[in-house]
Amino acid sequence: MAEVSARMLAIQSQIAQTATRYGAGVGPTGFAGALQAAQKKAESAPGSAGTAGTSITERVENALAPGGPTGADVVADARKYLGIPYVFGGTDPRLGLDCSGLVQKVFEDVGIDLPRLVRDQRNAGTAVPSMKQAKPGDLLVFDGYEHIGIYVGNGRMLHAPEPGENVKIGPVYETPTSIRRVVPPEALQTSALSSADGLLRTAALRSSPHHAAGGAGSSISAVPAGVPFANVFTNAGSKHGVSPALLAAVAKIESGYDPGAVSPAGARGLMQIMPGTARELGVDPLDPYQAVDGAARLLRRHLNEFGSLPLALAAYNAGGGAVRRYDGIPPYAETQAYVVKVQNALRALGKDAR
Structure with missing residues (x-):
């Protein structure tokens, strides 16, 4: 319910702007009371989700239930390895990482097991047709150099380049041989928030015949x-x-x-x-x-x-x-x-x- 509380505040702010237009309020209980009243009303209504055994709160929680890591999670985790020195065969960040060791470690951090070597990692997930469709978190494979990196967006990737260099973010220097998507991009994650928005908005609107949640000065x-x-x-x-x-x-x-x-x-x-x-x-x-x-x-x-x-x-x-x-x-x-x-x-x- 942590995300739900945050979402309620955003929706409440938006509904508050309409209050003066309709000239109504919900009294001292505020938005939380309105949402509770809406939930009771919706659950008691014929054919409502409540009569089917699922409350509005439960439906919002279901909508916001985590669906696994996203591409943004992968990029966020990978950034903590910036500056680690390249070491051939390296899999321990305390000692150094090579390109595939870095990729394996990052995905392990977010709960996904990947093979150790580039030749096996290049088959992970699903294929992405081209860089135009690439999203942050995708794997970029360069067969000619047996090299792999993590796309971070804007034509840049995070990778462990070669001996003498450190893990860094740099340009995608040539067209990858293949692009693999192991986890969904961040945009998919926000769809769950949109679903929860819809549920909360409906609940708030049903709670008042005037579609209001307090005056503009409340x-x-x-x-x-x-x-x-x-x-x-x-x-x-x-x-x-x-x-x-x-x-x-x-x-x-x-x-x-x-x-x-x-x-x-x-x-x-x-x-x-x-x-x-x-x-x-x-x-x-x-x-x-x-x-x-x-x-x-x-x-x-x-x-x-x-x-x-x-x-x-x-x-x-x-x-x-x-x-x-x-x-x-x-x-x-x-x-x-x-x-x-x-x-x-x-x-x-x-x-x-x-």
């Missing part, structure tokens, strides 16, 4: 007392239809609530906004009030475009262009970790607010 998700800048998050969230707790969670992960933080990449302030983005938003990122207001507008924009909290967070970290390019959470270890960290922080804030 508290979408309370920020616990004692959280720095709580009133700033609450005001900006209410103003822009974004969960104040979500803004607080982003600030916690981005800066640890430090309004003067500056990252090595140049991101600034409480919400770690890059200078170019700050100019676009018209804010001073070192001013907490302006930074939170700008971040709320940016998250609102991403939630509207992608309709998904994980994707909106990925866009906040890596940019909307990266999310569109990969049709899902980009295969960047930093971005994937960021999405998980913010959602964990969001859940922790929710528990503290009880």
Whole structure:
């Protein structure tokens, strides 16, 4: 249910925007109460999923049930071996890896057994017709050199090249002899989130004849007392239809609530906004009030475009262009970790607010 809680926040923010149009609310119980009421109503309705023995909650959990590793998982794991020296015949990262040893180790990490040698790995999974169809996590095989690597996207691959070099990411230097897909790409994973979205949206809409989940100025998700800048998050969230707790969670992960933080990449302030983005938003990122207001507008924009909290967070970290390019959470270890960290922080804030 961890993902369900996060999804509810995103959907709640979207429904909140329609409240003023219909002029209705669900009262002090908020979205959680509305969802519970919707579940009871749906389960008691003739022919509903509830009468068949499957509740809305169970259906959402089923939709979000893990279906095994994805290509993005493979790439994220492979990145942790960057810099390991090439050693012929190497299978132990502590000593060094060769190309097929690297591939075998990465897939072992995500729970998939592959053969040890390139000549056997080249037959794993299913064939991909060409580089145009290649997705992150696919295996790229180069028969002329008995070499294999892992595609990371954008014409680049992660591999252990040759003696004297380290595991690195570099261009796909020639057309592979074959491309093999052992796990599904990230885009398939997001379809489960879309299914859960549909279930939760239906539940929320059924809970009110006016299709509303609270007024535009309602508290979408309370920020616990004692959280720095709580009133700033609450005001900006209410103003822009974004969960104040979500803004607080982003600030916690981005800066640890430090309004003067500056990252090595140049991101600034409480919400770690890059200078170019700050100019676009018209804010001073070192001013907490302006930074939170700008971040709320940016998250609102991403939630509207992608309709998904994980994707909106990925866009906040890596940019909307990266999310569109990969049709899902980009295969960047930093971005994937960021999405998980913010959602964990969001859940922790929710528990503290009880």
